[in-house]
Amino acid sequence: MVFLTVANWVRARGPDEFWRKRRIFRLAAHYIGRRRNCYSVAVRNVHRALVYATKARKLKKQDMKDLWNTRILAACEQHNITAFSLKEGLDRANIMLDRKSLADLAAWEPQTFKCLAAVAQEKLRLDGFIDGTDKKEPTGINLNLKDVMLEAWLKEKK
């Protein structure tokens, strides 16, 4: 009688090996060719992909910030106000909107953004804050902010 099992036990590194490799193969399941079938190739590619994923978590935030900045800048140019004076005016008026909210308003609520730009402009005018870069005429004059009791609210100490 030949005992093959014992001989196999010498080489087998236990049930762990199967599950260890299976964990990698699961992550490589959507690859093509030997990258998903051969363990030694798959593990290298999976490790590389995980490194990319780690780096991308930071890059994604940076990319979103760039996109919001581009959108806010585009909307600011439409209303003849610089991004800096918009931010300064909103801060002084105690309107604490971040980049994401401002970009969302610029893209999907253009009338709201126009009012925000006008509020920022009006607040800077009331404060006597002079920004040399805004040489063009501001928009939103026809909104008549003076008629909507905004002036008192803007003038009160924040």
Place this chain on the structure above:
Amino acid sequence: MSAAKRVQQWATFARTWHIFDCKWQDPYQSAEVIKKYLLGMHKPIYHPMNDCGDVVVCINSREIALRGNDWRQRAYFHHTGYPGGATWTLAWEVHNKDPTMIIKKAVYKAMRGNLQRRHTMQRLFIYPGEEIPEDIVQNVTNQIRQLRLVPTRLDHIDEEEVKKFPKVMDYPTDYVLK
């Protein structure tokens, strides 16, 4: 949605045609502005994967102004691919050969190198003079503001206006003008 609003909706996703007068403009600074309109970065709905770019028509590209001694010093590199195939052409030579080339290369370089770049360049029309085909003129609805004022040359002003212009003093008769 009312009829007027629906048109506004269509207009949001339509391509607008802009015209840009390159006369006396720095091509490398204007390229940044032209790029903004070509990619649609002047719209609050901009997204890199969103095809919202506009069309830009550049006129008077023969009249561009380079800074300093760039006409004599700036070299444009080209390689044929064969050994010894490298050539360096000076800016004034390139401009004499093709007056639209410098502004085209400037815009091309201003954009990021990706698969979309060559398709975006198709939306840029450059003309050396003021004559544009009629089918392009009728599409144009907007003009991009020039970056710098075009100065008027003294010899292009009428003789009578120059004489009428107030002056501090006349040169003495024996004064030799250089």
